[in-house]
Amino acid sequence: MADFKSHITGSTIVGIAYGYWGVAEQSMSIESGMLAGGLCAVSGMLPDLDSDSGIPLRETSMFVAAIAPMLMIDRFRDLGLSHESMALAAMIVYIGIRFVGVEFFKRFTVHRGMWHSIPAAASAGLIAYLVMPCPTESVRVYKSLAVVLGFIVHLTMDEIWSIDVAGGFRLKKSFGTALKFFGNSALANTMVWAMFGGLLYFSMGDHEVVDRIRDRTRLERTYLAQPEPRPWR
Numbered sequence: 001m002a003d004f005k006s007h008i009t010g011s012t013i014v015g016i017a018y019g020y021w022g023v024a025e026q027s028m029s030i031e032s033g034m035l036a037g038g039l040c041a042v043s044g045m046l047p048d049l050d051s052d053s054g055i056p057l058r059e060t061s062m063f064v065a066a067i068a069p070m071l072m073i074d075r076f077r078d079l080g081l082s083h084e085s086m087a088l089a090a091m092i093v094y095i096g097i098r099f100v101g102v103e104f105f106k107r108f109t110v111h112r113g114m115w116h117s118i119p120a121a122a123s124a125g126l127i128a129y130l131v132m133p134c135p136t137e138s139v140r141v142y143k144s145l146a147v148v149l150g151f152i153v154h155l156t157m158d159e160i161w162s163i164d165v166a167g168g169f170r171l172k173k174s175f176g177t178a179l180k181f182f183g184n185s186a187l188a189n190t191m192v193w194a195m196f197g198g199l200l201y202f203s204m205g206d207h208e209v210v211d212r213i214r215d216r217t218r219l220e221r222t223y224l225a226q227p228e229p230r231p232w233r
């Protein structure tokens with residue numbers, strides 16, 4: 001199994017390449033490219049949230065809890081929150097991830113279970129899509145795919161590290177337990193695929209919801225910006 005440092009190194013290298021590709025080939029802004037690269041690097045830690053040994057879980061959850069509220073700023077703004085409410089919402093997100101999220105992973109996941117899987121990688125991308133509304137859809141998809149990519153890099157490295165080269169190219173028992181669509185537990189399979197389906201459903205409807213909220217907020221702002229309400233003619 002690749003250790004924490006190898007995973008970070010791997011996903012960071014791929015993240016830099018992805019950021020460069022976005023800026024050079026997909027006409028993304030430098031900021032979007034750098035952010036996508038960073039998201040890919042951090043996402044390389046996400047699959048090991050299911051590891052019961054403390055370090056990956058602690059480090060990863062701290063990192064995710066710190067950056068998630070910042071990435072959600074556009075979402076908060078779309079909801080029309082004031083700066084104070086944004087700070088409060090950020091705190092709630094932080095606490096939610098640090099305590100509720102971590103507790104969930106400790107209790108309900110097993111290492112190399114269904115959280116190490118392709119539908120889990122896709123779900124992580126959809127969560128990123130849902131928390132980060134962007135001015136354009138292409139930027140939003142580009143950043144969300146960075147998360148999926150980092151996740152997949154981790155899973156691929158886990159598989160590569162399952163090949164025992166020193167022992168004459170032997171496959172270890174862990175081979176095939178990372179880049180998979182289904183695991184051994186029917187319950188875990190159902191949960192992860194249901195999560196993926198639910199997230200996909202929400203993501204597909206999200207565009208309309210965000211547009212509607214934006215329109216409403218804009219209307220309210222225009223109305224409030226008027227010096228005094230004019231009588232209707």
Ligand SMILES: [Zn+2]
Pocket residue numbers: 047048116154158
């Ligand atoms: Zn792993």
